[in-house]
Amino acid sequence: xxxxxxxxxxxxxxxxxxxxxxxxxxxxxxxxxxxxxxxxxxxxxxxxxxxxxxxxxxxxxxxxxxxxxxxxxxxxxxxxxxxxxxxxxxxxxxxxxxxxxxxxxxxxxxxxxxxxxxxxxxxxxxxxxxxxxxxxxxxxxxxxxxxxxxxxxxxxxxxxxxxxxxxxxxxxxxxxxxxxxxxxxxxxxxxxxxxxxxxxxxxxxxxxxxxxxxxxxxxxxxxxxxxxxxxxxxxxxxxxxxxxxxxxxxxxxxxxxxxxxxxxxxxxxxxxxxxxxxxxxxxxxxxxxxxxxxxxxxxxxxxxxxxxxxxxxxxxxxxxxxxxxxxxxxxxxxxxxxxxxxxxxxxxxxxxxxxxxxxxxxxxxxxxxxxxxxxxxxxxxxxxxxxxxxxxxxxxxxxxxxxxxxxxxxxxxxxxxxxx
Amino acid sequence: xxxxxxxxxxxxxxxxxxxxxxxxxxxxxxxxxxxxxxxxxxxxxxxxxxxxxxxxxxxxxxxxxxxxxxxxxxxxxxxxxxxxxxxxxxxxxxxxxxxxxxxxxxxxxxxxxxxxxxxxxxxxxxxxxxxxxxxxxxxxxxxxxxxxxxxxxxxxxxxxxxxxxxxxxxxxxxxxxxxxxxxxxxxxxxxxxxxxxxxxxxxxxxxxxxxxxxxxxxxxxxxxxxxxxxxxxxxxxxxxxxxxxxxxxxxxxxxxxxxxxxxxxxxxxxxxxxxxxxxxxxxxxxxxxxxxxxxxxxxxxxxxxxxxxxxxxxxxxxxxxxxxxxxxxxxxxxxxxxxxxxxxxxxxxxxxxxxxxxxxxxxxxxxxxxxxxxxxxxxxxxxxxxxxxxxxxxxxxxxxxxxxxxxxxxxxxxxxxxxx
Numbered sequence: 130x131x132x133x134x135x136x137x138x139x140x141x142x143x144x145x146x147x148x149x150x151x152x153x154x155x156x157x158x159x160x161x162x163x164x165x166x167x168x169x170x171x172x173x174x175x176x177x178x179x180x181x182x183x184x185x186x187x188x189x190x191x192x193x194x195x196x197x198x199x200x201x202x203x204x205x206x207x208x209x210x211x212x213x214x215x216x217x218x219x220x221x222x223x224x225x226x227x228x229x230x231x232x233x234x235x236x237x238x239x240x241x242x243x244x245x246x247x248x249x250x251x252x253x254x255x256x257x258x259x260x261x262x263x264x265x266x267x268x269x270x271x272x273x274x275x276x277x278x279x280x281x282x283x284x285x286x287x288x289x290x291x292x293x294x295x296x297x298x299x300x301x302x303x304x305x306x307x308x309x310x311x312x313x314x315x316x317x318x319x320x321x322x323x324x325x326x327x328x329x330x331x332x333x334x335x336x337x338x339x340x341x342x343x344x345x346x347x348x349x350x351x352x353x354x355x356x357x358x359x360x361x362x363x364x365x366x367x368x369x370x371x372x373x374x375x376x377x378x379x380x381x382x383x384x385x386x387x388x389x390x391x392x393x394x395x396x397x398x399x400x401x402x403x404x405x406x407x408x409x410x411x412x413x414x415x416x417x418x419x420x421x422x423x424x425x426x427x428x429x430x431x432x433x434x435x436x437x438x439x440x441x442x443x444x445x446x447x448x449x450x451x452x453x454x455x456x457x458x459x460x461x462x463x464x465x466x467x468x469x470x471x472x473x474x475x476x477x478x479x480x481x482x483x484x485x486x487x488x489x490x491x492x493x494x495x496x497x498x499x500x501x502x503x504x505x506x507x508x509x510x511x512x513x514x515x516x517x518x519x520x521x522x523x524x525x526x527x528x529x530x531x532x533x534x535x536x537x538x539x540x541x542x543x544x545x546x547x548x549x
Numbered sequence: 550x551x552x553x554x555x556x557x558x559x560x561x562x563x564x565x566x567x568x569x570x571x572x573x574x575x576x577x578x579x580x581x582x583x584x585x586x587x588x589x590x591x592x593x594x595x596x597x598x599x600x601x602x603x604x605x606x607x608x609x610x611x612x613x614x615x616x617x618x619x620x621x622x623x624x625x626x627x628x629x630x631x632x633x634x635x636x637x638x639x640x641x642x643x644x645x646x647x648x649x650x651x652x653x654x655x656x657x658x659x660x661x662x663x664x665x666x667x668x669x670x671x672x673x674x675x676x677x678x679x680x681x682x683x684x685x686x687x688x689x690x691x692x693x694x695x696x697x698x699x700x701x702x703x704x705x706x707x708x709x710x711x712x713x714x715x716x717x718x719x720x721x722x723x724x725x726x727x728x729x730x731x732x733x734x735x736x737x738x739x740x741x742x743x744x745x746x747x748x749x750x751x752x753x754x755x756x757x758x759x760x761x762x763x764x765x766x767x768x769x770x771x772x773x774x775x776x777x778x779x780x781x782x783x784x785x786x787x788x789x790x791x792x793x794x795x796x797x798x799x800x801x802x803x804x805x806x807x808x809x810x811x812x813x814x815x816x817x818x819x820x821x822x823x824x825x826x827x828x829x830x831x832x833x834x835x836x837x838x839x840x841x842x843x844x845x846x847x848x849x850x851x852x853x854x855x856x857x858x859x860x861x862x863x864x865x866x867x868x869x870x871x872x873x874x875x876x877x878x879x880x881x882x883x884x885x886x887x888x889x890x891x892x893x894x895x896x897x898x899x900x901x902x903x904x905x906x907x908x909x910x911x912x913x914x915x916x917x918x919x920x921x922x923x924x925x926x927x928x929x930x931x932x933x934x935x936x937x938x939x940x941x942x943x944x945x946x947x948x949x950x951x952x953x954x955x956x957x958x959x960x961x962x963x964x965x966x967x968x969x
Binding site: 142158170277317403425428476478510 | 558559560561562563565566567568569571573574575576577578579584585586587588589591593597601610619620622623632640646652653654658660661716754756773804814816819820821822823824825827829831832833834837838839840841842843844845847848851852881882883895896897898924931938943
């Protein structure tokens with residue numbers, strides 16, 4: 130079963146408001162096993178509205194109309210439905226009485242009676258959160274629901290009245306068998322290549338953000354989905370693939386909190402972004418002691434005790450320097466876990482030996498030895514800073530969650546050679 | 550002239566993401582005098598896409614296609630445009646070369662070559678923020694633009710490449726007497742109120758981001774525009790209104806660099822976001838020495854020498870503490886300018902005397918006295934951290950650029966009582 134969504138609102142096409150109905154209804158319909166075929170945002174223009182709504186109705190399935198049910202002159206929803214259905218609008222005394230019982234003041238403004246008109250043969254759906262009732266009826270083979278525009282009212286009428294009716298007609302369970310995964314630091318194109326062999330057995334959709342890709346697998350049984358994910362974990366790394374929609378820094382905060390550990394950061398090229406990413410998470414004060422942004426060499430010496438010789442001999446972007454930065458964190462901060470990042474975010478500062486995008490990350494546990502990793506990241510300054518931050522966050526998470534992984538050759542190899 | 554918007558993205562119809570393109574493009578097109586007739590959100594389905602896109606193109610005007618230009622198998626944008634235009638897709642060696650010059654690694658994944666295919670007769674529009682180029686061409690009487698899906702890339706390609714072309718064909722000179730201004734920390738609604746008296750003499754459009762509003766004034770002569778801006782500066786503060794499209798931290802970096810000054814930060818509630826905002830700016834190493842994220846009280850004592858008595862007596866969120874934080878920066882860092890922030894970002898940690906959103910900011914120059922300001926910011930944790938960061942950045946900029954303003958009663962009054 131499929132659905133179309135039509136949203137009326139001139140303001141949405143003037144850039145003043147951002148529509149929220151499409152996202153809300155798409156999610157709810159997905160849970161009902163109904164696939165949304167398209168969503169259309171239209172101005173409050175009766176002619177265009179009639180043309181487009183008729184076209185949507187011809188496509189069959191369910192059509193959800195949002196807005197246009199209010200009492201004002203540019204609320205054409207009822208008229209449109211009636212004209213598309215080819216039936217008259219009838220005044221429903223029962224609907225009007227129910228309305229004025231709850232809102233006696235409605236009597237004072239005649240135009241409010243508009244809200245008691247219903248296309249002949251349609252049901253009026255009670256709106257516990259407002260005045261304008263919803264509408265439900267059939268036009269040819271297509272089911273049509275009209276919902277009030279205010280988000281709270283729309284949600285109430287949809288959940289209380291429309292969802293049950295859709296369940297009844299679609300007769301489907303509420304699980305679509307979709308599984309969502311979050312991957313970090315895997316390029317979308319590489320993920321696509323890895324998924325290609327599953328064509329036919331599974332369907333998937335990816336949604337990429339810098340350094341993170343959401344993957345939704347569906348159309349296959351549990352086993353197939355599981356096998357597909359395993360193949361991804363083998364091709365990439367299990368520590369890069371998370372079940373569900375996950376935020377790395379929320380995971381990190383929770384992993385630290387569960388174990389009662391605190392963390393401190395030493396940042397160079399990420400310039401505070403690592404600390405900032407963790408402190409965005411509510412409750413991070415529980416596990417984040419503090420950090421230093423040692424952007425200059427002198428800052429690395431003063432705040433972390435990195436030795437001038439180290440900086441001179443190996444440079445600020447080197448294994449030796451991030452190792453001393455990690456040590457510096459433990460010397461200067463009473464934390465259990467430390468992470469340090471130093472790299473070249475560009476656009477300038479690169480060299481043949483250390484091109485822009487070269488990043489060293491070090492992580493350690495107090496009393497344990499620190500591990501360091503080098504990556505060569507691509508993209509502009511923004512991308513490099515962002516991916517360096519994710520890499521440091523991810524390695525810190527791995528240290529806390531599955532430390533043995535830090536010594537696996539595959540991890541160092543992936544970061545050194547495959548990560549971009 | 551009118552436009553239609555087509556957004557491709559299955560994830561938008563599964564409820565996982567909320568579309569932002571329709572609002573952004575509607576607003577931008579409004580500024581260009583172009584009216585958006587309708588907006589359509591479609592799944593990544595070639596058949597449906599072809600049918601709907603053809604229909605939109607038949608309606609004339611300008612059709613903006615968002616998304617579907619990436620390298621993956623569900624990116625059908627190029628093919629759709631070609632088939633709707635009835636022309637072949639041609640591999641453009643020049644586009645490919647330009648791409649791999651910027652991103653050599655694209656060579657490694659064959660599917661990336663997809664991004665160098667262009668419908669015959671179409672222009673490829675450079676995408677400075679990513680890999681997939683935009684497209685611009687004509688189908689019959691209709692102009693068609695294809696924009697990459699990631700919001701940052703979409704905005705860059707639209708502003709740099711598409712907007713000028715639309716101006717040209719809609720016959721509006723690229724200088725329409727429009728003047729753009731950037732305001733910081735003025736609520737959009739307050740700005741609208743202040744503009745109301747100019748109704749009839751000027752037309753304006755605002756585009757709000759958290760803490761920042763872009764204002765475009767047009768339809769009036771220089772004098773009127775100047776007078777309007779002066780009235781805004783009087784109602785709010787000149788230091789909150791910048792001519793042109795300005796990024797606060799670029800302004801700060803340039804102001805410091807011009808004077809050969811260096812800066813250091815001490816952050817508590819902003820958790821590294823202040824340092825991160827400045828180090829996002831290329832070349833910031835020239836002026837940013839370093840910073841400390843003293844998230845815990847102990848960190849404030851160890852890294853900044855804030856006295857335990859001060860923390861006990863007045864609390865971490867107090868004038869006295871931020872004053873000592875500023876002093877601490879000068880004691881520990883060889884910088885000319887210092888800024889410190891301490892506040893309650895929430896959701897927890899508030900009290901009747903110091904509710905969530907209470908933020909203290911201190912700024913100073915070495916050898917000079919530090920000035921402190923208190924604000925009571927509204928919103929969730931994210932908003933409060935963001936606005937605290939902007940406030941600290943703005944006050945640092947004012948210190949460097951027009952220090953005397955820091956002693957004006959209006960500034961303290963605005964921050965204390967009007968800022969939200």
